[in-house]
Amino acid sequence: MKTPARGREEERRLAAFFRDGIARLADRPVRLMEVCGTHTVAIFKAGIRQLLPPSVELVSGPGCPVCVTPNEYLDTAVAYSRQDGVVITTFGDMLRVPGSTSSLAAEQARGADIRVVYSPLDSLAIAAAEPAKKVIFLAVGFETTAPTAAATVLAAEQAGLKNFYVLSAHKLVPPALRALLAAGGAQVDGLLLPGHVSAIIGEAPYAFLGEEFAVPAVIAGFEPLDILGAVYLLMKRIAAGEAALDNAYRRVVPPAGNPAARAVLDRVYGAADAAWRGLGVIPASGLAVKAAYRAFDARAALPVTAEATKNHPGCRCGEVLRGAARPADCPLFGAACTPERPAGACMVSVEGTCAAWYKYGAGRWQA
Numbered sequence: 001m002k003t004p005a006r007g008r009e010e011e012r013r014l015a016a017f018f019r020d021g022i023a024r025l026a027d028r029p030v031r032l033m034e035v036c037g038t039h040t041v042a043i044f045k046a047g048i049r050q051l052l053p054p055s056v057e058l059v060s061g062p063g064c065p066v067c068v069t070p071n072e073y074l075d076t077a078v079a080y081s082r083q084d085g086v087v088i089t090t091f092g093d094m095l096r097v098p099g100s101t102s103s104l105a106a107e108q109a110r111g112a113d114i115r116v117v118y119s120p121l122d123s124l125a126i127a128a129a130e131p132a133k134k135v136i137f138l139a140v141g142f143e144t145t146a147p148t149a150a151a152t153v154l155a156a157e158q159a160g161l162k163n164f165y166v167l168s169a170h171k172l173v174p175p176a177l178r179a180l181l182a183a184g185g186a187q188v189d190g191l192l193l194p195g196h197v198s199a200i201i202g203e204a205p206y207a208f209l210g211e212e213f214a215v216p217a218v219i220a221g222f223e224p225l226d227i228l229g230a231v232y233l234l235m236k237r238i239a240a241g242e243a244a245l246d247n248a249y250r251r252v253v254p255p256a257g258n259p260a261a262r263a264v265l266d267r268v269y270g271a272a273d274a275a276w277r278g279l280g281v282i283p284a285s286g287l288a289v290k291a292a293y294r295a296f297d298a299r300a301a302l303p304v305t306a307e308a309t310k311n312h313p314g315c316r317c318g319e320v321l322r323g324a325a326r327p328a329d330c331p332l333f334g335a336a337c338t339p340e341r342p343a344g345a346c347m348v349s350v351e352g353t354c355a356a357w358y359k360y361g362a363g364r365w366q367a
C-alpha cells in the first residue's frame, strides 16, 4: 500500500511538528537505539541527529548483518575459498571484511574463485554451468534476506543440483535484542525497530520488549519523516511511562508480517544458537539448515577446518554493536581504520556504524 505523496510544504510542516514535539518532551536525558544499519545511514544522511536536542541521544545497535558476522565465519569462508574446485558466491560487502588473518578480497587477489552475486539465485546458474565445481553461497543476513536463501535451496533441489551449498550465518533480530537488553550495558530508553525485518516477522516477536524489559519500541520506515516521527512517538511513550510497541510503518509492515515468506524459511531453516560479533553466542538467534536439506549445507556436507580465530586487538566494533561505545571512542577510527583500509567489520559495510560516522563526519563533530 503506497502512502499518498505529500507536498514539500506539508513535509516541512510535519518535520517541524515532530522536531518541536521532541524538544518539548526532552526534559531529561534519553537514549534511543536504532537497531538497523539502514536506519543508521538514513539518520546520518538526513541530518536527523542535528535536529534533536542534546539530551536525546541516538545510538546504533547490532543491525548490520555483515558487522555482526564473527571472524570465525569469515575464516571458514576463507578456508573454503582455498580449496581446489570451490567457487564462493557472496554479496559484495563481505569481500573486504577482515577475518583473523585474511579476507575474501585478499584470497581473491591470490587466485581464489570468489564471485560477487546480486541474488543467491545467481549461484544456481553458476552451479548448473560448472557442474565440476562446488558452489558455496555465503548466506549472511537477517530475517529479510533469509527467505530468499531458503527459496534458493528449494530451487536447487528442484533443479537436481548436487554442487550447490549455503554457508549459513543468517541471524534473527529479536533474540539479539533480548540478549542486549538482558545484558544491561546498552541502557536504552526506547528502540527504533527495523522496518524490513518486521515486514517478514510482523509485530508479535517484539512483544517481550515491553513485557519483560519495559522498553517502548517503534517499527519505523526509512524516510527522514518516518524516522523523525518514530522518535517523536518514542518520546511520547517514554514521557507517559508506556512500554508499548507501535507500528509506524503499516504501509509496508502488516501486523502479521509475511507468513508466506516465513513458510519458505521454515521449510529449509530452523533456529539454532549463533555467534554474534560483540554479543557472543545467543541461544536460538541464528538459522541452521534443517537435516532434510543437509546435502545443501556446506558445514555438514563439506566439513572444513578454519584457522584459530583472532580479533584485531584495537577494534571496538563489538562494543559499537552493543551501543556501549561510539566509533569515535575507538583509537583506530579515521586513522588506522578507514573505509579504504578497514581494520574492523563496522568500517566495511555501507550499513556499518563506523563507516557511517566516517562518511558523514560524525567523528569530527561528536568526538
Ligand code: SF4
Residues within 6 Å of the ligand: 314, 315, 316, 317, 318, 320, 327, 330, 331, 332, 333, 334, 337, 338, 342, 343, 344, 345, 346, 347, 354
Ligand atoms: S573504527 Fe574500525 S577498528 Fe575502530 S571499532 Fe570501528 S571498525 Fe573497529
